[in-house]
Amino acid sequence: MLQGIFIIFLFQLIGEAVQKFFDLTIPGPVIGLLSLLLVLLLLQRLGVAFRERFERDLESTSSALLGHLPLLFVPIGVGVVMHVSVLQGQLLAVLGVIFVGTVASIGFSALLMQRLQRRGSAR
Numbered sequence: 001m002l003q004g005i006f007i008i009f010l011f012q013l014i015g016e017a018v019q020k021f022f023d024l025t026i027p028g029p030v031i032g033l034l035s036l037l038l039v040l041l042l043l044q045r046l047g048v049a050f051r052e053r054f055e056r057d058l059e060s061t062s063s064a065l066l067g068h069l070p071l072l073f074v075p076i077g078v079g080v081v082m083h084v085s086v087l088q089g090q091l092l093a094v095l096g097v098i099f100v101g102t103v104a105s106i107g108f109s110a111l112l113m114q115r116l117q118r119r120g121s122a123r
Contacts, residue, residue, distance in 0.1 A: 004061025007054070011036040 015032025018024070024031070040058075043051040080087065087094055 001057075001061050001064060004057035004059075007058060008036075008061065011039075 011032040012029050013032070014035055015030065016028030018031050018035075019026060019028035040055070043054065
C-alpha cells in the first residue's frame with residue numbers, strides 16, 4: 001500500500017509542478033491524475049513486465065482510500081454551512097449548476113460505458 005500511495009502522491013506532485021511551471025488554470029491534482037492515466041495506458045499498450053505489480057499496488061491503495069471517501073465530504077459540508085448566507089442569494093444559480101453538472105456527468109458516463117461495452121464485446 002505504501003508504494004501505491006507513493007505513486008499517487010508522485011503524480012500529484014508532478015501535476016502541481018506542471019501547473020505551477022506553465023501557470024495553468026487546471027488544478028495540479030487533475031493534471032497528475034491525467035498523467036497517471038496516460039502512463040497506465042502507455043504501460044498497457046507496451047506490455048511492460050512490471051505493469052501488473054504497478055496496477056495491483058494502485059488498486060489496493062485506491063480501494064483503501066475509497067473506503068474512507070465519505071470523510072472527504074466533511075470539509076465541504078462545513079464550508080456550505082459556514083457560507084449559507086452567500087448561497088441563499090445564489091440559490092437558483094447553484095441548483096442550476098448542480099443539475100446541469102449531474103445530467104452532464106450521467107450522460108458522459110453512459111456514453112463512455114456504451115463505448116467500453118462495445119469495445120469489450122468486439123474482442
